[in-house]
Amino acid sequence: QKEVEQDPGPLSVPEGAIVSLNCTYSNSAFQYFMWYRQYSRKGPELLMYTYSSGNKEDGRFTAQVDKSSKYISLFIRDSQPSDSATYLCAMSGTKRNNRLAFGKGNQVVVIP
Amino acid sequence: DAGVIQSPRHEVTEMGQEVTLRCKPISGHDYLFWYRQTMMRGLELLIYFNNNVPIDDSGMPEDRFSAKMPNASFSTLKIQPSEPRDSAVYFCASTLGLAGTTGELFFGEGSRLTVL
Numbered sequence: 001q002k003e004v005e006q007d008p009g010p011l012s013v014p015e016g017a018i019v020s021l022n023c024t025y026s027n028s029a030f031q032y033f034m035w036y037r038q039y040s041r042k043g044p045e046l047l048m049y050t051y052s053s054g055n056k057e058d059g060r061f062t063a064q065v066d067k068s069s070k071y072i073s074l075f076i077r078d079s080q081p082s083d084s085a086t087y088l089c090a091m092s093g094t095k096r097n098n099r100l101a102f103g104k105g106n107q108v109v110v111i112p
Numbered sequence: 113d114a115g116v117i118q119s120p121r122h123e124v125t126e127m128g129q130e131v132t133l134r135c136k137p138i139s140g141h142d143y144l145f146w147y148r149q150t151m152m153r154g155l156e157l158l159i160y161f162n163n164n165v166p167i168d169d170s171g172m173p174e175d176r177f178s179a180k181m182p183n184a185s186f187s188t189l190k191i192q193p194s195e196p197r198d199s200a201v202y203f204c205a206s207t208l209g210l211a212g213t214t215g216e217l218f219f220g221e222g223s224r225l226t227v228l
Contacts (some may be wrong), residue, residue, distance in 0.1 A: 008154075032215075033224065043116070043203050043219030044155070092215075099168075101216065104154035 001035065003027050006089055016111050019076035023089035023103045026070065030091040031100070032084025033065050038086045047087070048074065070097045079110045116220035118204050124226045130192040135204030136185055145217065146179055146189050147203040155203070161187065162209065182195045196228045201225070 006023040009093040013019055021035075036044035050072075052055045054071055056063045064073040072091070076083055089103040117136040125131055127224040136186050137144045145160040159169040164181045172179070176195070181187040191198055 034216075037215075041221070043205070043221050044217075045219065046216045049216070100157070102155040 003101040004089060004091060006053050006101045006106060008106060010107040010109065011112060012109045013079055015079060015081060015110055016032075017079050017110075019043045019074075019079050019083065019108055019110075020099075021074045021076075021089075021106045021108070023069055023072050025072070025091060025101070027091075027093065027101070028067075028070070029093035032092045032094070033063070033072050034090040034092075034100075035061075035063060036088045036102075038088060043090055046090055076108075079108075081110045081112050084108060084110050116204055116206055116218050118202075118220035118223050121221065121222055122224045122226075124228065125194055126228050127195055128179070128193045129227075130190065131194045131198075131225060131227075133202050133204075133209045133225070134188040135187045135189070136218060138202070138218055139185065141206035141218070143207045143209050144181060144186075144187050145186070145205040145207075145224075147205060148205060149222070150199075156181070166178030187194050191225075194225075198228045199225055199227050 003076045004025045033050045035048040037047040038044040050063050051064050053065045053067045062075040066076040086107045088105040090100045092100050115215045119134045121157050142163050146158040147155050149155045152166045158171045159179045161181045201222040203219050203222045207215055
């Protein structure tokens with residue numbers, strides 16, 4: 001079993017819809033949870049960062065962590081065509097992030 | 113700041129040839145990472161350095177792969193000899209490992225390698 005599972009299936013939504021992405025993980029030592037966004041032909045960039053369980057909101061983006069279920073989610077409200085990208089979850093047991101475990105990524109397409 | 117700079121952006125080579133990928137991290141960052149990304153396997157950590165010293169190279173797939181960081185502003189990833197299965201996008205990333213920081217990784221734009 002991979003440390004981090006993320007269904008890579010492409011997701012197409014109409015503009016304005018809510019996008020829901022999630023990852024599951026097996027390592028209970030993970031405490032730091034991140035979502036990276038990767039535009040086509042670019043490197044990933046950090047979108048959201050959370051520590052331990054709970055919710056974090058930043059504008060239209062909400063990250064949720066449920067450590068008891070080993071499940072994290074990213075929600076994008078009022079999705080825009082500019083949100084079209086691949087979203088990768090990442091997690092680590094240490095703050096140094098020198099052993100980040102990445103999911104495979106979810107490709108999201110927001111249709112105008 | 114110019115961000116992490118990688119070269120070349122694209123490389124097409126034939127099987128058996130040597131490939132050298134280059135990376136300039138963000139000035140002041142003390143950690144440097146090399147990742148490989150493919151559709152099948154996603155983003156995989158190959159090796160990382162701290163203060164120019166290789167710390168963990170357990171992700172390097174074979175002896176054909178080697179990485180160096182001769183100084184704080186330059187690193188190379190070399191594949192010799194290259195094989196078609198090495199075709200992937202190779203990313204370099206850097207970060208500042210200071211207490212109180214998030215440890216956010218800053219990625220370059222990647223080097224897309226195709227081995228024929």
